[in-house]
Amino acid sequence: xxxxxxxxxxxxxxxxxxxxxxxxxxxxxxxxxxxxxxxxxxxxxxxxxxxxxxxxxxxxxxxxxxxxxxxxxxxxxxxxxxxxxxxxxxxxxxxxxxxxxxxxxxxxxxxxxxxxxxxxxxxxxxxxxxxxxxxxxxxxxxxxxxxxxxxxxxxxxxx
Amino acid sequence: xxxxxxxxxxxxxxxxxxxxxxxxxxxxxxxxxxxxxxxxxxxxxxxxxxxxxxxxxxxxxxxxxxxxxxxxxxxxxxxxxxxxxxxxxxxxxxxxxxxxxxxxxxxxxxxxxxxxxxxxxxxxxxxxxxxxxxxxxxxxxxxxxxxxxxxxxxxxxxx
Numbered sequence: 001x002x003x004x005x006x007x008x009x010x011x012x013x014x015x016x017x018x019x020x021x022x023x024x025x026x027x028x029x030x031x032x033x034x035x036x037x038x039x040x041x042x043x044x045x046x047x048x049x050x051x052x053x054x055x056x057x058x059x060x061x062x063x064x065x066x067x068x069x070x071x072x073x074x075x076x077x078x079x080x081x082x083x084x085x086x087x088x089x090x091x092x093x094x095x096x097x098x099x100x101x102x103x104x105x106x107x108x109x110x111x112x113x114x115x116x117x118x119x120x121x122x123x124x125x126x127x128x129x130x131x132x133x134x135x136x137x138x139x140x141x142x143x144x145x146x147x148x149x150x151x152x153x154x155x156x157x158x159x
Numbered sequence: 160x161x162x163x164x165x166x167x168x169x170x171x172x173x174x175x176x177x178x179x180x181x182x183x184x185x186x187x188x189x190x191x192x193x194x195x196x197x198x199x200x201x202x203x204x205x206x207x208x209x210x211x212x213x214x215x216x217x218x219x220x221x222x223x224x225x226x227x228x229x230x231x232x233x234x235x236x237x238x239x240x241x242x243x244x245x246x247x248x249x250x251x252x253x254x255x256x257x258x259x260x261x262x263x264x265x266x267x268x269x270x271x272x273x274x275x276x277x278x279x280x281x282x283x284x285x286x287x288x289x290x291x292x293x294x295x296x297x298x299x300x301x302x303x304x305x306x307x308x309x310x311x312x313x314x315x316x317x318x
Binding site: 009126133143144145146 | 162163164165166167168169170171174178199200201202263264266267281285286289290292293294295296297299300301302303304305306312313
């Protein structure tokens with residue numbers, strides 16, 4: 001069988017925002033103090049993992065759209081769940097705004113994300129999404145170990 | 160901007176097998192007894208999560224290729240890491256064998272995976288991959304809590 005095109009850039013944005021929607025509900029599920037302080041096995045707190053997701057989201061989409069990569073940095077630190085959710089929601093809107101400005105030919109282009117990681121722009125987006133799924137799964141363990149039921153993994157606005 | 164096709168069925172197989180390669184190395188990182196017995200917060204052992212991945216992999220690819228879905232069931236239980244890795248390697252070969260038999264038009268078709276979950280065949284594959292990333296991330300927490308360094312998340316044969 002010849003290979004078939006199976007995913008469009010619109011599909012990919014929907015997939016990403018679907019996962020981001022689940023991550024938002026995971027942030028909400030944490031008690032305020034545990035969000036910033038709790039971890040297992042010397043790992044980062046869930047808030048620190050969320051800073052990483054935010055550091056990839058708008059800066060990553062901007063780099064893909066423009067070819068201009070800012071130096072890698074996590075999102076700024078905040079001190080309350082409300083502030084973290086506000087950063088999240090702002091990134092959601094920004095991602096929706098930036099995405100349609102990405103030239104179609106950019107997805108297959110090879111670039112160096114944040115001046116450090118070579119690959120196609122499509123591979124960068126999958127890395128951002130997969131990294132978020134991976135670390136959000138770790139957040140689910142934090143919640144379970146605290147006796148808190150996480151949101152359902154399958155319940156998201158995805159593909 | 161008009162939407163752009165950004166991913167082919169060949170890319171998707173490569174992406175999936177890249178993640179499966181990382182999962183294999185995660186299985187290898189577990190001490191034998193911990194693989195089958197250890198968990199946090201009342202969750203399943205990593206071996207039990209791996210049965211779930213295996214239950215989605217070849218049965219899922221077969222359903223997509225043929226439209227024939229077997230009833231949902233996890234993979235059979237085994238008792239050693241060696242046996243689990245052998246199941247894994249067999250699934251790797253089977254997935255590579257089945258994938259090229261999937262008719263190109265199947266990816267966009269709507270079906271009901273395992274007679275239970277409606278969606279496009281492409282969405283099923285992403286669900287299988289994302290579920291594996293999610294639970295493998297949990298396995299990473301198990302390893303960290305045991306003082307064991309997991310394999311590097313970024314180190315895989317992916318896109």
